[in-house]
Amino acid sequence: MDKRFFKLYNLTEEEAIAVLDTPQDQIEEDDSRYVVAAHLVNFQSENSINALIRAIQNTDPSLDNRIVRRKSIETLGRLHALQAIPVIRTCLAEEDCYTVEIAVWSLGEIGCQDPEILEEMAQLLDKPGQLYRVIIHTLAKLNYQKAIDRIKNYIDHKDKTIASAAISAICRLSGDYREMEKVVAFLQHPNVNARRGCIQDLIDCCYYPAIAQIASCPVSLVFRLRAIRTLAETGIKDGSLTFEQIQPSLEKVLRDHPDDLNLVHQYDQPPSIEFVIRELYHTDFGRCYLASKTLLDTYSQDAPQALLTTYAQEAHNDYGAHYHVIKLLGWLCHHAAYDLLIEALQNTAPQFQKSRAAAAIALGEIGDKRAIPALEASLKTPIWDLKYASLMALDKLGEIKSYEIAATDPDPLIRAKVAQTSPKALTAINP
Template identity: 30%
Template sequence: MSERFDTLFSGMSEETARSTLLRKPSELDNPGLKYLAATRLGACTSAESFELLLEAGANPSDDLYERITRRKALDALGRRKNPKALPVLLDALRADDEPTVVNAADAIARIGIPVDINGQAELIRALEGPDNQRRAVIQAFTRLGMADRDHAIDRCRQDTNPLVAGAAHAHRVRVEGNPDGLSPLISQLQDDNPGRRRAAVIDLGDAGRVEALAPLIRCPVSMPLRAKSAFLMATTGRGSIEPKAVDLLEQLLQDDPRRLDLDGLPPTEAAEDAIRDGLQHRDEARQYAAAKALMTLPKEGQLNLIDGLRSSLGSDYGVHYLLASCTGLLHLHERSDLVREALAETAPQYAKSRVAAAWSCLRLGLGDQRSALQALSESNPWQPLRWSCERALLHLA
């Protein structure tokens, strides 16, 4: 998701980023600028910036700032998608620094070209590391469609860590074409642990089977994470959306808390303090439960609470999103200005609020927003927002 935040580094020119990346951390007033520079160069296209990223990605220094810079450089090389980076990325798999190996494996997958037998052997060797590293390696095999020649990945399906086992189940489904890996992943969508639920959503996206879409869209994790996997599952080999998936995608993107699987949670009390606390919880399921409680209040209570939350927590992008969503779901025409403002918000961290606003425009009949919806449907780079605006316009017509 790094691309969504490129604008945060837009104040750093490519020239500045290149010169910063060349300097030692001890020469900088703020050594952290060095790894920010590596991230910035991931959005560039010049040959000079690519060569600098290769140099930073191959730097084995033990200095903390240099290590972080190396990780960011490896991530940036993946975003550049240039196969010439593969030797550096494969070499980085031998690092003794887990985040470095994880970023290298992720970058190899993002370049999108299956590696040769020697490269696959390097990846398999990295399966001997910590669990996060093992998960990233298995994901690389899955996303590149590479076979499990020595059954090393298949053995991981029995791992006690569901994050490792889940990645191996996804490989079995997508690469081996065996759908029996779907069942444990679908079951994991109901796990009490939010991290495991999120992992299952990612793994189902990697598995890429549309038949698992219905349970996935009801899982109480963040809408953008579900949407990313859902579009992978719903997109055909020709790049179009499976017709049978359209209604499910619309349900997911409208994101009504009342349609999510929240039965495993104690309900949030329909009281201002409880709702406010729940909306700020780190577990998205608790956030959705709080939004659901807000929706049970009398209309006057809904309006008053939304006004109070908008004033005190409006800069919290999770709260901002749920307010933009609930305003439309509750048909609160009195707060249509909130929806208009959310649709016009261009800061990247509020992108999901624009999705909620698109559907709220439909529910509130905001025909004056057609031109904004049209522009977003034609040019926005984020598929869930672009598709939401397209569908909202279709229904508005």
């Protein structure tokens, strides 16, 4: 592991600014202006904001400096630095489309409402070679009504991530949501980026009718959980939804069985088990889910050993494949995997976080009551999906009384699950 820049994350504000102000050609090997530009998000002060502005005004054409400028623009957006709007505005005219993209995004984060700047952003839709999705998103976020006609030019764009953004943006800006089913249809697009992108568009539009379809979309459950969680919080708050309406979709995603998904891929011929195992490493989770279904339906006898072999060889260190292996061992009720599942449940490495909830579900599937104490311990973590999955597993193991541990959990979805399932827990919440 490259540890050269570890010390930079412990710099004081003054030390970080000193590094950022150093000319790029004088930077020492163990320093990084990019890293400190990101680090300054932790210091919401005039000094940090002014240093980031100076970094943007440094127009050294080297690639390293261009990357530092982009990160500085991003950090100013994250800091909601109103005083940085004029200098960020100048970046809208640059030739580098990535700098333009991050400048537009940053102005959106800051909440810029200057009509002249909003019109400059809208005019970028007439300029070839731009990254239009972010521009469209930002104009809709900032409610710039005058951009509607320009955005309409993108509703049939060949890049469906852009088309989805355009359709949803017009619905938001016009208040007419009749075309949103066209966005929902992208949940079944063969391109994974189109599927992921339209989920974000459905979130931005607070389009509650799509919740069930989002739950069945073959992308990583991280995208689906975030969408359902966000829509649930918004919908319950404004009275449009109840927990009981959200719960089936939420728990379907946490279970994440391939039979509950609307798969978009298929094999043109029966695949070998070796091929299917390799598909668990694919970056398109739609292919991973097809592989999972094939292992369950066609190779259920041979799958456990094949999964354990690939786990030992690679999957233990590949967070995507790791997730699928853990979940499959549960669906296959492979009792010999108990220790491996407990290890996954208790693995605190950030990149393996979604495997912890998967391990909880898997432990519920294999039905070994030895897992109850470990699942109860998971109810005391701050990770909401792990806690919820652990409640589902405890329910599967017939240990509903454990729900009382989470009766006063700070997370409203956890409390709702507890209250619905355990009358005693409900009494604890509302004595």
